[in-house]
């Protein structure tokens with residue numbers, strides 16, 4: 001008897017037609033089982049040898065992890081109510097992800113953030129993967145500013161709202177400016193720091209996009225310093241265009257603070273340019289060391305041409321060495 005089908009194992013030439021149809025049923029079941037066994041094997045082989053399938057699996061896992069964690073942790077966060085303290089839950093939920101992906105995080109200049117004062121962090125934004133780098137260094141009582149669309153992503157939206165994430169509608173400039181001005185007042189009153197991606201959108205190009213001015217108005221209005229943070233290019237391990245997602249190393253460089261004491265809104269354009277230039281220089285330098293490593297393996301990487309021209313490899317500049325320690329999912 002196989003799966004409730006009462007049937008002999010060997011067909012007998014003298015059997016009735018009902019017995020032979022029973023044999024047919026059994027063959028179907030065996031075939032079905034074979035197929036069911038083959039499917040995971042095929043998926044495994046595809047995952048191993050097809051880079052695009054590998055990429056989509058890893059991206060799907062990332063999204064599923066975020067959704068699962070948000071769903072699991074929202075009730076706990078809700079017990080506390082909307083609070084920046086819930087960012088600790090969010091941080092703990094995202095920290096293990098780098099191990100699944102075999103991504104090694106290298107942090108430079110973390111001591112800069114070790115201060116009691118309030119500040120605004122600005123960083124480049126390459127992909128949703130930035131979340132993994134963010135949680136490596138995000139200090140206590142620090143909330144990101146995010147696009148309003150995240151608020152409508154089900155439990156991810158709730159978890160983000162409960163963690164105090166500030167949402168801006170990028171298509172309504174007046175509203176976004178109001179939110180930022182209000183944040184300048186509340187960050188002093190409620191003692192929290194703010195993290196902004198001044199490019200305003202994800203960007204994996206070889207240079208950073210022009211910076212939006214909101215972060216700089218915020219720092220000037222609140223009279224708090226700015227800490228520029230630069231994530232090294234992900235080219236050696238992640239590219240949404242090339243559908244590439246392997247293990248690798250991400251370097252996070254925290255640049256020295258930029259003071260805003262005494263500055264007014266007329267100084268914002270110059271302040272924006274100064275900070276962007278410092279970040280672009282650091283990014284270019286990181287690109288050079290990243291591409292030097294890359295070119296040894298893959299000569300003529302498309303992103304390498306012209307990147308960081310003239311930018312020397314400073315003392316102790318970051319290495320994009322291949323990480324083999326982590327597991328990939």
Ligand SMILES: CCCCCCCC/C=C\CCCCCCCC(=O)SCCNC(=O)CCNC(=O)[C@H](O)C(C)(C)COP(=O)(O)OP(=O)(O)OC[C@H]1O[C@@H](n2cnc3c(N)ncnc32)[C@H](O)[C@@H]1OP(=O)(O)O
Pocket residue numbers: 066069070073074077086089090091093125131144145146147150156159160162163165168169170173176177178180181196197198199200201211212213214215217218268269
């Ligand atoms: C509980 C556990 C759970 C576990 C799981 C949880 C799941 C986790 C999920 C999630 C985690 C968090 C995820 C975070 C990551 C999200 C990242 C993003 O979403 S990035 C997109 C949003 N970010 C921005 O857009 C940047 C901020 N934007 C700005 O700063 C812009 O400046 C903005 C929107 C305010 C205006 O943008 P404009 O496109 O109009 O361009 P402009 O050039 O900046 O401004 C135009 C004029 O307005 C003035 N202006 C701008 N801001 C001003 C201000 N605050 N005050 C006065 N004037 C201002 C400027 O000076 C400029 O004027 P003049 O050209 O200089 O004359």
Ligand SMILES: CCCCCCCCCCCCCCCC(=O)OC[C@@H](O)COP(=O)(O)O
Pocket residue numbers: 063066067125127128129131147150152153154155156200201202203
């Ligand atoms: C209704 C249920 C829908 C559920 C869908 C949930 C999908 C979960 C994905 C989690 C993604 C976490 C957010 C990462 C933050 C991020 O990187 O956002 C991108 C924006 O910064 C910039 O957006 P864009 O201008 O589109 O580049």
